[in-house]
Amino acid sequence: MSMDTENGTRWLSEEEQRAWRAHLDVSRLLMHQLERDLQPFGLTNNDYEILVNLSESEDHRMRMSDLATATLQSKSRLSHQITRMENAGLVRRENCESDRRGLYAVLTEQGWETMRKVAPHHVASVREHFIDLLGDSDLKALYGSLAPVAQHLRTTRGRV
């Protein structure tokens, strides 16, 4: 066990520091940029993510809980969010046969149209500000490094 100071803290080395900051900076700047690129369409990142999830789901619908965990939001937040999107005509709530407590969030026709219209711009944005700046080997390495981290975080979630 290595330690750098008398109190036992293992501070980050130069190299670690640089990698960490790079990840942090990209993560934040990128979110900002994507948000800005969605703005002209009247969508937030959050809206878009929900549209994506519903679009990719069977029957364009998802149980509220599942959607909440998929998008990493609290039930409460999602509930508000869906209410707003419902008012905007992008989704509607539909209740669930098999479990009468449950609700589905369902993509409306308009929501689907919106998705089809916006997605190309979004993917262009992702390319311009991320993917196309990385080489093939970068992408492979990135995935190789980050997938385990994501896995770790997913399983850690909720514990301690």
Add this chain to the structure above:
Amino acid sequence: MSMDTENGTRWLSEEEQRAWRAHLDVSRLLMHQLERDLQPFGLTNNDYEILVNLSESEDHRMRMSDLATATLQSKSRLSHQITRMENAGLVRRENCESDRRGLYAVLTEQGWETMRKVAPHHVASVREHFIDLLGDSDLKALYGSLAPVAQHLRTTRGRV
């Protein structure tokens, strides 16, 4: 110029998709986790980031504007934020000699103490959930890939 569909959109390949999702997932899950680990100390990520910036600055002080851009927040948001931290005793405002419009946010003694107390836990958290999950070569590669992206985003910021 490659295109995959009739409307000219270059969708992401499998590999691109995976890398992008991995980055996205890590970025969001990690922020959540760090936030949670700061919670016992009564700090948010935002609070902590401001403390870091001030701690690393000459005289433990920074102009509001500079702090706002450094932390990627609007002036308004920072103003509210600093007010809260001022009420919490972590920072104080001090006005600037050379430009009478300007203000400094200054770390208080208590703010500095807090920083000293919390930093070791935070770095441990960063290690546990990110750095220590990556090998030396991962770190190098990560930095090599992401630093240019960060650079691109920093210069792009504000344009278009």
Add this chain to the structure above:
DNA sequence: CTAAGAAAGTTGAAAACTTAACCAGTATGG
């Protein structure tokens, strides 16, 4: 020198988010 515009910050109201309490329906264990 001065009027017009830009920059630094603040403010207050509206929108979004969090937290905790809550209701209704479902599972379960005695």
Add this chain to the structure above:
DNA sequence: CCATACTGGTTAAGTTTTCAACTTTCTTAG
């Protein structure tokens, strides 16, 4: 069965964030 606990989801109250308007000071073109 039926009391108890759990799940899915909403709601209310409090906090944070955004948005637009505003004040004060600085800069600069004329």
